[in-house]
Amino acid sequence: MTTGKHLAFYASFGTVLMLLAVTAPLALAFGFFSATGSRAQFAPLRWISQTYMALVRGIPDIAFFLFFVIALDQGIEWLRHQAKCPDWAEPIRQGNDFIVCAAAKMPLNNAPESVHQIYGFALAVLTFAIVFGAFAGNVLAGAMNTVPHGQIETAEAYGMSHRQAFWRIIVPQMWIYALPGLSNLWMVLIKATPLLFLLGVEDVVYWARELGGTKNIRFTEYPHGDWRMWYFLALLVFYLLFTKVSEIVLSRVTRKLSRGQATAGGEALRKAGAAT
Amino acid sequence: MSCLQTVADYGLRSIGIGERLLPRADITLCEQVTLIGSGMLWNIYFGLLAILFGFFSATGLALAKNSAYKPLRKAAEWFIFIFRGSPLFIQFFFGYFLFLSLKQSFPLFDAFTSAWIGAAIVLWLNTTAYSAEIFYGALQSIPKGDIEAADAYGLSGWKRFRRITWPTLLRLAWPAYTNEAIFIFHSTTLVFFSGFPALQQKGDALYYASYFADKTFNPFIPYPILAGYFVCVTLCIILSFGAINRYLNRHLPSSKRPRLRLRPQVIR
Numbered sequence: 001m002t003t004g005k006h007l008a009f010y011a012s013f014g015t016v017l018m019l020l021a022v023t024a025p026l027a028l029a030f031g032f033f034s035a036t037g038s039r040a041q042f043a044p045l046r047w048i049s050q051t052y053m054a055l056v057r058g059i060p061d062i063a064f065f066l067f068f069v070i071a072l073d074q075g076i077e078w079l080r081h082q083a084k085c086p087d088w089a090e091p092i093r094q095g096n097d098f099i100v101c102a103a104a105k106m107p108l109n110n111a112p113e114s115v116h117q118i119y120g121f122a123l124a125v126l127t128f129a130i131v132f133g134a135f136a137g138n139v140l141a142g143a144m145n146t147v148p149h150g151q152i153e154t155a156e157a158y159g160m161s162h163r164q165a166f167w168r169i170i171v172p173q174m175w176i177y178a179l180p181g182l183s184n185l186w187m188v189l190i191k192a193t194p195l196l197f198l199l200g201v202e203d204v205v206y207w208a209r210e211l212g213g214t215k216n217i218r219f220t221e222y223p224h225g226d227w228r229m230w231y232f233l234a235l236l237v238f239y240l241l242f243t244k245v246s247e248i249v250l251s252r253v254t255r256k257l258s259r260g261q262a263t264a265g266g267e268a269l270r271k272a273g274a275a276t
Numbered sequence: 277m278s279c280l281q282t283v284a285d286y287g288l289r290s291i292g293i294g295e296r297l298l299p300r301a302d303i304t305l306c307e308q309v310t311l312i313g314s315g316m317l318w319n320i321y322f323g324l325l326a327i328l329f330g331f332f333s334a335t336g337l338a339l340a341k342n343s344a345y346k347p348l349r350k351a352a353e354w355f356i357f358i359f360r361g362s363p364l365f366i367q368f369f370f371g372y373f374l375f376l377s378l379k380q381s382f383p384l385f386d387a388f389t390s391a392w393i394g395a396a397i398v399l400w401l402n403t404t405a406y407s408a409e410i411f412y413g414a415l416q417s418i419p420k421g422d423i424e425a426a427d428a429y430g431l432s433g434w435k436r437f438r439r440i441t442w443p444t445l446l447r448l449a450w451p452a453y454t455n456e457a458i459f460i461f462h463s464t465t466l467v468f469f470s471g472f473p474a475l476q477q478k479g480d481a482l483y484y485a486s487y488f489a490d491k492t493f494n495p496f497i498p499y500p501i502l503a504g505y506f507v508c509v510t511l512c513i514i515l516s517f518g519a520i521n522r523y524l525n526r527h528l529p530s531s532k533r534p535r536l537r538l539r540p541q542v543i544r
Contacts (some may be wrong), residue, residue, distance in 0.1 A: 011505055021477070059462075059502075059503040059506055059507070060446055060462040060465045060482070060502075060506055061462070062462075062466060062469070062482060063465065063482055063485065063499055063502050063506075065487075065500040066482070066486050066489065066495070066499070067489075067495050070489060070493075070495040071495050071496065072407045074495075114331060189365070190363075191362070191363040193363070194363045194365040194366055195365060197365075198469055205365070205366070205369065208369075209369075222521075228373040228376075229370065229374050229376070229377050232366060232369045232370040233370060235366050235369075235370075236358075236362045236366050236367070236370055239361065239362040239366060240357070240358065240361045240362050243298075243361040243362070244361065273476035
């Protein structure tokens with residue numbers, strides 16, 4: 001239970017948590033930009049963010065994950081290729097191959113193994129952020145529209161500019177409206193983490209398959225039969241606990257944010273406070 | 277080789293009819309479109325099966341969750357929690373390995389390790405849990421007056437359920453259920469990436485799309501093709517479920533009919 005491989009298995013739970021910790025803010029940032037973009041007065045910006053949000057939502061996400069990992073990788077290598085080897089004569093796509101000059105490889109061929117892993121992980125994070133950014137953008141755009149219109153009019157009556165009203169009135173108030181959608185999104189994000197396996201990161205699924213497989217006496221000191229079922233049962237329980245804990249935490253946060261808001265939840269809190 | 281020839285060779289490749297070897301070199305656009313389309317057969321098979329069986333079991337489960345009998349209610353709640361609280365991807369893996377070890381003690385489970393039945397069962401249970409939650413929510417929001425009126429007319433038991441509760445339940449749940457149906461079709465793409473083997477490379481649409489992306493190292497062609505197919509399937513679902521929605525609400529004045537609000541798709 002404490003061999004090197006098992007330690008890697010335990011560490012991969014850390015990978016999952018780290019992915020969540022990094023992706024959630026990044027996706028939120030993507031979402032915030034696309035939501036503000038969809039309200040922009042400059043039309044092309046509005047179109048771009050609206051297409052982005054519509055596209056990612058309409059197609060199976062797994063296809064997106066598989067697509068973006070390769071597409072991002074090739075895009076980065078292509079950009080580096082353009083920058084570093086301007087006098088490269090041959091075409092980049094030769095039949096079934098994608099060839100860039102050696103200096104443009106990402107990461108470089110002679111880079112250590114850990115760099116490759118970190119790069120793979122970063123690509124995965126970016127992919128997750130792109131896909132979930134679209135979902136978050138939708139939630140935030142909805143929330144921005146839900147902020148009572150009277151508040152914005154009041155702000156304008158006080159002489160605030162469009163920008164000031166956005167930052168001082170809409171942004172601070174939209175979170176309570178966005179929270180149900182965002183907490184739903186968080187649950188979905190948790191449940192999407194095993195897809196890391198498809199992106200080639202050595203995550204919990206990878207190690208559960210690896211460790212649970214039948215071990216022969218010849219190759220290991222601790223032979224056992226096919227235990228993969230039990231490893232996956234453990235993963236199942238891990239995810240169940242994780243969702244349960246998030247549910248409890250999120251309901252607390254909702255309660256906290258509802259205080260003093262002009263919503264049903266806020267009103268209930270106010271009445272409960274007045275009754276005592 | 278003409279495109280028609282390709283369609284004849286690979287059109288039913290995903291169910292094992294036609295050319296045995298997949299194209300390896302000089303892959304044409306026609307081959308990609310045909311093979312990915314032939315893979316869609318699996319997605320449609322899994323999706324239809326899950327929706328068909330899931331619909332009835334979900335109604336039962338929603339009623340169980342609403343039941344006054346505590347053990348039944350608790351059991352339904354746990355079922356729903358387990359299947360909604362964990363990733364479908366892990367459920368597929370667990371299901372596959374569960375069937376694999378069952379097979380060793382009971383030969384009865386021999387077929388269950390292949391995707392056509394094993395994965396269909398996992399998908400069925402999963403959609404049962406999600407749809408049951410939708411139906412349960414609808415069951416809770418059936419107008420009190422409807423039930424009272426049914427009582428006043430002397431309807432009770434099965435007759436009340438059949439005549440009053442169930443149609444209202446469906447009417448209320450239908451928009452959300454449409455999203456769930458779109459969703460389960462999108463989830464079918466996970467099957468062949470999660471332990472279930474694609475025997476003799478008989479896989480679904482995403483399986484072939486990723487095969488082409490691997491072979492040509494160019495993701496910009498197969499994935500948009502796949503996306504196109506899925507947009508078509510989604511449109512079909514919207515049209516047919518919209519027709520059912522109109523049928524369910526045919527007694528209401530047209531201004532009061534609930535419109536389908538489509539929010540397809542978030543990962544499971």
